[in-house]
Amino acid sequence: MSGIVFLVLACFASGVLSDIDSPGCGLNDVGFDYSTLPKVTRKRIIGGQIATPHSFPWMVALEHRGIFTCAGSLLKGSSNRWFILTAAHCLHDTIVTDWKIRLGAHDLSIKEQSTEFIDVKAMMSHPLFKPLKLEHDTALLELERAPRINRPEISFGCVTGNVTVPGETCYVIGWGTTSEESAPSDMLQVVEKPVMSQSSCRNIYGSNDFHEASMICAGFPEGGKDSCRYDSGGPLMCYRNGRMEIIGTVSWGFGCGQPNYPAVYASAAGAIQWIVATINAQ
Incomplete structure (x- = not known):
């Protein structure tokens, strides 16, 4: 740059x-x-x-092939669809099956009862994202299923x-x-x-x-x-x-x-x- x-x-x-x-x-x-x-x-x-x-409670950890790599925020979409807002550069040159989302976490070093892991259904980066200049460095991950938000540790x-x-x-x-x-x-x-x-x-x-x-x-x-x-x-x-x-x-x-x-x-x-x-x- x-x-x-x-x-x-x-x-x-x-x-x-x-x-x-x-x-x-x-x-x-x-x-x-x-x-x-x-x-x-x-x-x-x-x-x-x-x-x-x-x-x-909207804060999530993004795990790439089982390793904590980036973070994101849980968002509520329409028709019971749920998304993670994150940085597009986190997803660059990866595929959907590389990712798993860890919700409801506070201490990543332990297995917390509040934690929920959800697979990713789809990922999309802003159409104007430029990897080298990091312009429009915004991306969304759609979750495979709805999270359990009827508890205090997870919300949007x-x-x-x-x-x-x-x-x-x-x-x-x-x-x-x-x-x-x-x-x-x-x-x-x-x-x-x-x-x-x-x-x-x-x-x-x-x-x-x-x-x-x-x-x-x-x-x-x-x-x-x-x-x-x-x-x-x-x-x-x-x-x-x-x-x-x-x-x-x-x-x-x-x-x-x-x-x-x-x-x-x-x-x-x-x-x-x-x-x-x-x-x-x-």
Whole structure:
């Protein structure tokens, strides 16, 4: 990408067409209050904290041939169809039978009673996805069957097409590495990050690498709090209207938590019409 070596973060407006807004989305049943999450702290996912178990019940782990590789978010489609929102680069050069989805997890190192594994029926990447430039880095996996959502550990997320607000504190969750050299985290972590303006991201990465129509970025100028390897496909979320709303998915960055190099996310607003049309197709 224009001479810059990027670390890809993986193992290697309201209305029908602007929001995925199924009743009950973006909430939890374990009593966790999202308003208690940190807003602008700087304590040194990287620089985060262990999430309250099952407080983000739409979060899933993607296993490629039995190995945890990426993350994603459970979405509710039409006609009892269920989907996982993730990063297109996670699926690149793979086939459907390579994948299994782990729902209801908190600690990936143990066999939890809340965990459910579901096979993938179909996978599709955004039609404008460019693997080399990571433009439109959004994908969907359709589940082979419906998950058991009549329990607190598994529920579905909201995806919003509303534009992001620079400076708004949002949150990333993941089982990714807690430093550039470490192994993935066993337990789900959460970190807060301010959304940056599109012009600031473009100034940092250049217009050849930062594609404003399909990307957003978030991070602190001093670094130290970030998503990292194995976090790809996980949600970037903002607490709005009493619930968590997904505004992007983890895509790429220059290292992890480096000063002046915020992580870049595939924009939900840039993909919302394709997401809605795909999960509601008959």
